[in-house]
Amino acid sequence: MSRLVLTAVGGDLQDTVTLAENPDLHLAPGDVLVEVDAAPVNNADLLFTMGWFSAQPRLPQPLGAEGVGRVIQAGEDVDQTLLGRRVIILPTFVQGTWTDHVVVPASTVVPLSVTNQADALQLAMLPVNPATAYALLHDxxxxxxxxxxxxxxxxxxxxxxxxxxxxxxxxxxxxxxxxxxxxxxxxxxxxxxxxxxxxxxxxxxxxxxxxxxxxxxxxxxxxxxxxxxxxxxxxxxxxxxxxxxxxxxxxxxxxxxxxxxxxxxxxFFILNWIRDTPRKELEIVYTELADLVEQGVLTAPVEATYPLEDHRAALAHAAKAERSGKILFVPRDRS
Missing domain, CATH: 3.40.50.720 (NAD(P)-binding Rossmann-like Domain)
Incomplete structure (x- = not known):
């Protein structure tokens, strides 16, 4: 089990981001363990590594804000029907989604419809940008x-x-x-x-x-x-x-x-919106957006995917000024 970790703020990402083992996957009563299927690289992630974001890294800092995966373990205080469910991981800039497995509070995941068969790459990009667009048009x-x-x-x-x-x-x-x-x-x-x-x-x-x-x-x-x-x-x-x-x-x-x-x-700032929006409303919004992804109404171009082991190439690619689409981390068998 591996994850990408920031070891210093403000330096060259080729030197300051490392692939580390993640042996501590202990669950508190309110946590879930998610097997991550895909996680995008956003501009906010890059700003975060430079110390130019609202949240500040606490070194060594796991990286990655959003993603999608399946719950494979749930703490004793968590609704056990989440086991096996596909969930999106909301951005906190604390746990890190550039990983193969991550422990997060159950409050920071939103389960998707059991019938939703949308592409994992598109769902992984759902928590930040589509939700931002939704709020801009409604609020x-x-x-x-x-x-x-x-x-x-x-x-x-x-x-x-x-x-x-x-x-x-x-x-x-x-x-x-x-x-x-x-x-x-x-x-x-x-x-x-x-x-x-x-x-x-x-x-x-x-x-x-x-x-x-x-x-x-x-x-x-x-x-x-x-x-x-x-x-x-x-x-x-x-x-x-x-x-x-x-x-x-x-x-x-x-x-x-x-x-x-x-x-x-x-x-508008997405982290404030997630913090201030009632949980039930968050679930309604994200479920609706996920359904629109499945229907093909919402889609974003993907330029490339990389396994965690190729993070240097992925981060260099993501930093290019002009791209035709997003860069995402995926398990090696999907890259």
């Missing part, structure tokens, strides 16, 4: 079929899921991307209007909307010019939600829009 505005929302970083994993969920609900999407190849990608996903960043972005967004207004703006770049361009077409009193910070800048709304038009700036 900040009352959206109805025919409404417009705008989003930048639209070709990101979150953006892809937002477009898919919005399309299913009849909500129209105005997507902003940085290059034409990304525009082709989001058009294929079903975005209703796509605009490539550049000069006169605000005017081109307005033209694409045909005089209609956005009900909600989802901001992932924190590029002030892109935010201002989206806000230009946002309805008075509308909300901008920051869900990522690709440029590393602080999110902002033009002061005139903030004061005179009542535009609201908010932010």
């Amino acid at each position: 900040y505005a009352t959206l109805r079929p025919g409404d417009w929302i705008g989003l930048n970083l639209a070709n990101s994993a979150v953006g892809n899921y937002v477009i898919a969920l919005a399309k299913r609900a009849g909500i129209r999407t105005l997507a902003v991307v940085r290059r034409e190849s990304a525009a082709e990608q989001v058009r294929a996903l079903g975005a209703d209007a796509v605009v490539v960043d550049g000069a006169d972005l605000g005017e081109r967004i307005s033209a694409a909307l045909g005089g209609e207004r956005l009900r909600l703006a989802l901001e992932g770049t924190t590029d002030p010019a892109q935010t201002a361009a989206l806000v230009q077409s946002l309805e008075d009193g509308g909300t901008v939600v920051t869900f990522a910070a690709a440029t590393g800048q602080a999110p902002s709304v033009p002061v005139g829009d903030l004061i005179y038009r009542g535009i609201v700036l908010r932010a």
Whole structure:
């Protein structure tokens, strides 16, 4: 039984991440032992290793935030019907999912429908990005079929899921991307209007909307010019939600829009959402999302899978600036 462990913060991952044996799989009464089928490498995982995330590593730190697997042992206080069940592992940045087996509190797993036969790779990516997209569409505005929302970083994993969920609900999407190849990608996903960043972005967004207004703006770049361009077409009193910070800048709304038009700036963070959402609601949301994965409504491209033993190649691949899909760790017989 092996797992990937961080031994130092801020260094080269080729040196600071090691494959370690994991002999301590003792279960407390409220724990479950999960045999992991797949676990993705997210940007948040890489930021975590650098000490640039909300949670801080406690060395030696097991790595990996989310994943999917089966419960093979349950503590005495846990519902024993979980045994043999397929579960998704919610992100905590404590236990680590880049492993073949992991002990976690039963409260940090969500059992899937016994009939769900969705691909493990897609289910492994469910806890963070699809849930983020779901919350962005449900928690900040009352959206109805025919409404417009705008989003930048639209070709990101979150953006892809937002477009898919919005399309299913009849909500129209105005997507902003940085290059034409990304525009082709989001058009294929079903975005209703796509605009490539550049000069006169605000005017081109307005033209694409045909005089209609956005009900909600989802901001992932924190590029002030892109935010201002989206806000230009946002309805008075509308909300901008920051869900990522690709440029590393602080999110902002033009002061005139903030004061005179009542535009609201908010932010979303998945760990806070999981912490604050009642357990029953979490189960409902994740069950619905897992069913949509099984139906093929929600899917994300996978570029490569690696066994734990090939972690150096996997992490180098995941760190590449431009990829066509996710990198995941899987058991050697699946890689």
